[in-house]
Amino acid sequence: MDEQELYNTTMERVRNYAYLMRLDKPIGTLLLLWPTLCALLLASEASVDMKTIWLFCLGAFFARSMGCVINDFFDKDIDSKVLRTSQRPIASGKVTSIEALILFGFLSIPSVWILFQLNESSIYMGLGAALLILLYPLAKRFLAIPQTILGLAFSFGIPIAFASQDNLSLITWVIFLANFLWVIAYDTVYGMIDAADDEKLNIGNSARYFGRRKEKWVFLLGLAHLFIYFFVGLSLNLDLSFFFFLSLCFGIVFFQNFQINLGLRQIYLSIFKGNNWIGVFLFFGILFGF
Numbered sequence: 001m002d003e004q005e006l007y008n009t010t011m012e013r014v015r016n017y018a019y020l021m022r023l024d025k026p027i028g029t030l031l032l033l034w035p036t037l038c039a040l041l042l043a044s045e046a047s048v049d050m051k052t053i054w055l056f057c058l059g060a061f062f063a064r065s066m067g068c069v070i071n072d073f074f075d076k077d078i079d080s081k082v083l084r085t086s087q088r089p090i091a092s093g094k095v096t097s098i099e100a101l102i103l104f105g106f107l108s109i110p111s112v113w114i115l116f117q118l119n120e121s122s123i124y125m126g127l128g129a130a131l132l133i134l135l136y137p138l139a140k141r142f143l144a145i146p147q148t149i150l151g152l153a154f155s156f157g158i159p160i161a162f163a164s165q166d167n168l169s170l171i172t173w174v175i176f177l178a179n180f181l182w183v184i185a186y187d188t189v190y191g192m193i194d195a196a197d198d199e200k201l202n203i204g205n206s207a208r209y210f211g212r213r214k215e216k217w218v219f220l221l222g223l224a225h226l227f228i229y230f231f232v233g234l235s236l237n238l239d240l241s242f243f244f245f246l247s248l249c250f251g252i253v254f255f256q257n258f259q260i261n262l263g264l265r266q267i268y269l270s271i272f273k274g275n276n277w278i279g280v281f282l283f284f285g286i287l288f289g290f
Contacts, residue, residue, distance in 0.1 A: 016089045016094045016095050017089075017095065017099075019088070020069055020072060020089045020095055020100065020103065021065040021103075021107075022064070022065070022068045027273050028064050028067075028068070029060055029061050029064045029065075030276050031183075031186070031275060031276065031279060032060045032063065032154050032157060033056070033061075033157075033279075034278075034280065034282065035155065035157060035158055035175075035182075035279065035282075036056050036059075036157030036160070036161050037053065037056065037057075037161075037283055038175070038279075038282050038286050039157065039158040039159075039161035039162055039172070040052065040056060040161040040164070040165070041283070041286045041287055041290070042162075042171065042175065042232075042236070042286060043161055043167040043172075044165045044167070045290050046286065046289075046290035052164060055114050055117055056157065056160075056161065056164075058114055059111065059114045059115070059157070060157065062107055062111040063111060065107050066104055066107045066108060066133060067133045067136065067153070069100055069103055069107065070104055070134060070137055071136065071137040072088055072089070072091070072100065073090060073101065073104070073137070074137035074138060075137055076090040076091050076097065077091075078201060078203065079091035080092075081197070081201060082197045082201075084193065084194060084197075118163075119164060119166065121163040121166075121168065122160050122163040122164045124163075125156065125160040125163050128156060129153060129156035129157070129160065132149060132152050132153035132156060133153055135149055135153075136149045136150050136153055139204065140198075140203045140204040140205070141203070141204070142204070143204045144204050144208075145184070145204065145205075145206045146204045146205070146206075147183065147187045147188065147191070147205075147206045148184065150183055150184075151179075151180040151181070151183035151184050151187075152180065154179070154183045155176050155179040155180045155183065158175050158176045158179060159172050159173075159176060171232060174228060174232060175228075175232065177228065178224070178225045178226075178232075179225070181221045181224050181228075182221065182222065182275075182278075184206060185217075185218045185221035185222040185225065186218075186272055186275040187272075188206040188207050188210065188214055188217065188218050188221075189218055189256075189260065189272045190272045191205040191206055191207035191208070192207045192214065192265070192268045193268050193269060195207040195208050215257070215260045215261055218256075218260060219253065219256075219257040219260075222253040222256070222257075223250075223253060226246060226249050226250055226253065226278075229246060229249075230243070230246060233246065233285075233289060236289075238285075238289030238290065239288075239290075241285065241288040241289055242285040242286060242288065243289075244285070245282065245284055245288070245289075246281070246282070246285055248277075248281045249277075249281050249282060249285075252274060252275075252281075253278075256271050256274060259271050
């Protein structure tokens with residue numbers, strides 16, 4: 001093998017690892033990151049230092065990447081039977097299971113380093129989050145709504161953030177609940193894409209479980225998420241700028257409800273991705289609200 005062939009082979013392998021980590025699809029990292037940053041702002045009254053913010057940004061990136069790798073490792077046989085996922089690196093044979101486990105191990109090194117930059121209570125919370133990352137890929141085999149495990153995993157950055165500021169309180173768990181409901185809402189939309197395939201394979205999916213009422217459940221859970229933030233804003237005496245940004249979030253939820261009720265499968269993915277703006281507006285609302 002000459003140098004050019006070696007280079008091409010190496011770059012192809014790197015690309016496959018990048019696809020396995022979903023580097024081409026950052027929406028998952030953003031949906032994990034925004035609630036965590038919101039929690040940091042709430043816990044510190046918007047006075048958190050930049051080092052901590054960067055640590056949590058990196059932590060969200062590595063945690064989501066690890067989750068994607070281990071998810072595809074466990075789901076390789078299922079992914080190969082679903083059109084949308086059949087070309088994922090492990091399912092298509094471009095990355096071996098051993099390579100995936102090695103990559104997971106490498107990603108865990110900076111994740112552990114980041115966690116140990118925080119205080120002791122944050123470390124314990126982080127270990128709990130790691131367990132959920134490992135459990136989620138198996139949940140769809142046993143639970144009718146595996147999104148409940150995903151909701152816990154994608155919300156665990158919130159207590160870690162509050163713990164890092166030595167400010168674990170009732171607000172922590174109220175925000176945790178709000179985010180848990182939001183995750184189930186937006187991942188039900190995502191689950192609508194694969195609902196037919198999941199039914200054939202008898203795989204758990206909230207879109208299947210909610211059935212004909214899935215659109216209503218997405219709407220109600222999305223509203224519940226924002227109403228909880230509304231009352232949190234009142235309890236913390238956040239100023240009007242918070243409620244302005246929150247009103248934009250409500251507008252997105254109502255618009256998404258209109259889109260979902262059109263029943264067009266091809267727009268479910270764009271609706272799912274649109275939840276990023278809810279995270280953005282909540283972040284800036286809390287930032288300016290203090």
